[in-house]
Amino acid sequence: MPDIYPITPRNRVKRLHERGRYDHESVHAILDSAMLCHIAYVIDGQPYCTPTVFWREEDHLYWHGSSASRMLRSQKPGLPVCLTVTHMDSLVLARCGFNHSVDYRSVMAYGTAAIVDDAEEKARALSAMINRFYPDRDATLRPSTAQELKATMLVGMKIEDASAKIRAKGVGDEEEDYALPIYAARIPVYQVLGATEPCPRLIPGVERPEGLAGFTEGRRLDEVMSETAKLVYPD
């Protein structure tokens, strides 16, 4: 039996439930192919939706920010959040307005976010973050200062429940509409890397590290992120 996140009232996919998945493999694959997420949280009844870089370690998600950040400060005692990742994979132009759509892969992960205060765990996780995105990079960097670590707030959450939702069928028209002389198509959308721009102030002779070998022009970011995750956190 595959590992499955519990299905609860908040994560159960109600609309188009055939698109929903709860197994760890599907959920983690979508999370691991992303660098950016959006996090919903509530302060004094007001919802906020904040974009941030995040990463996964087993069933925990981490992100960080300045100690000054409103969102993170308010999370000190632990704050319910919904962390969402979305890949838009194509535009779907159908033969009627109703069937226009997009193909996508998304995950909504629920949990209670809390600040990671332990200095050792914080230093470990921030190094892990660098290496998760850019393999072997952390050891090549100027070490973090105590002041930098203090100014960085690390937030973590255990995934309590989560669901993935995937649409990948392209054009799906009503059967009788296929006979109509109307243009319909799927237009793929990709998030890709451009050509690396080395820092203009690079010291002569400093070479591009091996760990960045995957970050070549034209590659899909979701594929690079998936590869890097598998490299850094092999099962």
Add this chain to the structure above:
Amino acid sequence: MPDIYPITPRNRVKRLHERGRYDHESVHAILDSAMLCHIAYVIDGQPYCTPTVFWREEDHLYWHGSSASRMLRSQKPGLPVCLTVTHMDSLVLARCGFNHSVDYRSVMAYGTAAIVDDAEEKARALSAMINRFYPDRDATLRPSTAQELKATMLVGMKIEDASAKIRAKGVGDEEEDYALPIYAARIPVYQVLGATEPCPRLIPGVERPEGLAGFTEGRRLDEVMSETAKLVYPD
């Protein structure tokens, strides 16, 4: 004087406030270059972050979904939301962990979402949505049936306040770190269109419409969306 959204406790950019902008032009430019947003809302104290397609008409934002959607059903009386758009423009690899970053353009727009119930306004807006993304397309489609319109819930919100946040500086290291023999770079990230895949069941002789001229392989989706918005809603 340019039009400016009011600066309130909820939209004031606190962290790295020099990245914040409140003028309509900056906020609308980021909104109009996107098709996808993430919306934060609260039901019974639980935050949700839902991805959805949206569009802007002046200071109103619209999105839609099935009448069965939990999120939209709960919005019937008007629900506070934060609608966020984020473009990740590059990965920034600095000489220390602390200065690793991403370049981005984001908007957080606050308002009270409400269902648009008026049948005429709903039909108008849904046609407008198709044409906003795909110029002149709505008139070429099989008209919506009464049942389709009934099954679609349209949600709109006036932008009460909003802020844009932009980072576009690439590598920004501590002055003394530039002398270190450490690799640093900016790697651009683009969301681009792939080659159109016409529906395999297209009736012979049906041509690709003129309105899709901008949707060519390799083009940036944010640029196509901006162009389309200017075409459909000229100032």
